[in-house]
Amino acid sequence: MTAGGRERWRRRAEGVVGELRERGVVAVAVTWVDTGGIVRVKTVPVQRFPHVAAWGIGASPVFDVFLADDSIVAGRYAGGPVGDLRLHPDPDRVVTLAAMPGWAWAPADRYDQDGGAHPHDARLLLRRLVAELAEEGWSVRAGFEVEWVLGRPAADDRFVPVTTAPAYGMARVVGLADYLRDVMAALGDSGVSVDQVHPEYSAGQFELSFAATDPVEAADTLVVARETVRAVSAAYDMRVSFAPKVVHDAVGNGGHVHLSLWRGGINAMSGGAGPFGLTEAGECFTGGVLGHLPALMAVGCSSVASYLRLEPSHWAGMFACWGRENREAAVRYVGGCPGERERAANVEVKCFDATANPYLMLAGVLAAGAAGLRDAVRLPAPVDIDPGALTPAQRAAAGIDALPGTLAEAVAAFEADAVLGKAFGAGLVDTIATVRRGEIAALAGLGPAEIIARTRWRY
Incomplete structure (x- = not known):
């Protein structure tokens, strides 16, 4: 300055x-x-x-x-x-x-x-990585999806959902119509461009999707949106949680991010000769993200509770694979409909959640994607089935690995990742690892139910 x-x-x-x-x-x-x-x-x-x-x-x-x-x-x-x-x-x-x-x-x-x-400021880091991609002629558009659950106040801090209406059901919208109207109105009046709002799978769960934009702006928007949801919920005397796991036997909250790579107004995720129309650059960028995903978990799934959400056949993306419209793959290719693919095609990283610092997470994703561009990384064969339905031997034969199953495993992968280490710097890498190990120590020896109870209302 x-x-x-x-x-x-x-x-x-x-x-x-x-x-x-x-x-x-x-x-x-x-x-x-x-x-x-x-x-x-x-x-x-x-x-x-x-x-x-x-x-x-x-x-x-x-x-x-x-x-x-x-x-x-x-x-x-x-x-x-x-x-x-x-x-x-x-x-x-x-x-x-x-x-x-x-x-x-x-x-x-x-x-x-x-x-x-x-040197530890995540927003400045993300801004620098955006600028470095721009120097090579590239830009990235990013847009978040965020899920949350609504609970009634309870003296013992347990989760009591405000509605048990069916998942994705109109009955859930009808029952909370005033609340959802006020959420959308407040977001719009605050300059947030909302793509959609809908009821999600778990009791009392909803999801917001935002228009794609510059990565720094996308992270800023996520912060504004979550705090807006929190404020409107408080006005309705409801408790809100963005935590990755709110109830042990229920689907958790994700914090997915959609990404597309652009040059000169052209979307590299469409119109090419690669798989599903990916251009060579689009494939390389996506390959870089997928290849570094085990290490990226340390900044995208930042809590011990994050790894309770990552269960097979729960649409959480716990396997390091990709596929077209495969919601069980960690990286989902979204092609869009004919007539809008040039604009709409993108990839979605499904394994992340709202415990992530969005600036750090996007910085890591950009560093990984840029490395994929530099190294001309190719994607493995796409997966068109639920990888969780395969036996371990079948997954091994197909080259499908599970992502880290604990925060400790993710931290180890993060510290060993040279690309992220160079982008973040030794001091920030050490600080992130220190905080993650502190979280691990704080919850050591606790079972899943107690971990969930301690983290439920922190996010």
Whole structure:
């Protein structure tokens, strides 16, 4: 953050403040997502916004090693009471929060006091990787799907679903029509482009899908959307959980991401001579993501509870394979209908969930996809059946491996991955691994039901 950069951000923030005041905004929530996937915040009065855009808000770097239960660990590169960072809200991404009257939101980029980029800041990392792809002439469009469940308040913190109407059923929409209307209205008024909302499989479960956009904007949008859902749910006296597993014997919440690779306005996921019309570049990018998926689990499935969700034949994508419209494959190719394939074709990574820091997760995916482009990685044969229905011997013969079955296995794969190590840097790799091992230690010796109970309302 140079002196010129501070002045530019101050001027841009001044241009925003008048509009915010006209909309009745009193305060701005400035957020960042920590290594464990929790959205942390500091707030400022609206009149202070130009100053903090230029000079930042003080915040300890210790948040890099917070766990989901708010306990703190320490690694070689992060932890302890010493030091200070500055949270610089991005004035170009300010959103008036329709679900929280009087409030606006802005994502923070974290710098040190001298204006140097904080090496553990996930949003700055993602922005850098987007820029590196752009230097090669490529852009990526990303769009999230997010699932959540709604519960009634209960004294013992157990989950009591607000509705047991049928999965995907119109009865569930009818019963919660006012709530869902208010969710969609608040998202629209907050500038979030919603593709669809529908009831999901588990009791009280719903899903939102968002339009694809630039990866940094997509991650920002996910943060706004989840907090909007949380605010509307609270107004209806309902508890919301985005946790990967809310009830032991029920399907969990996913946090899938759709990706397409573009150059010069042309979608590389369609119109080529590769499998299902993938271009060579589209295949290589997808091959890079698939090849690094075991390591990416450490940033896409960030909690111990994540691995309770990854069960065979539950549409969770626990096998490292890909296929056209195969919802049991970790990577699903979505071709779209004739007439819109050039625009709509994409790949969906199905194994991730909402414990992920979306900036870290997308940074890892871009690094993996870029490596696939550089190394001309080819995809294995697509899988057109449920891999969970095969015997272990049949899967071995087909070259289909299960993804890591525990967070510890994912961390080991992450630390051994040279591509992610180079993209993230040694300090961030160590910090991520430290936080993941802290989560493992915090829940060590507990059975699935107790792990779920302890994490159910943290996300």
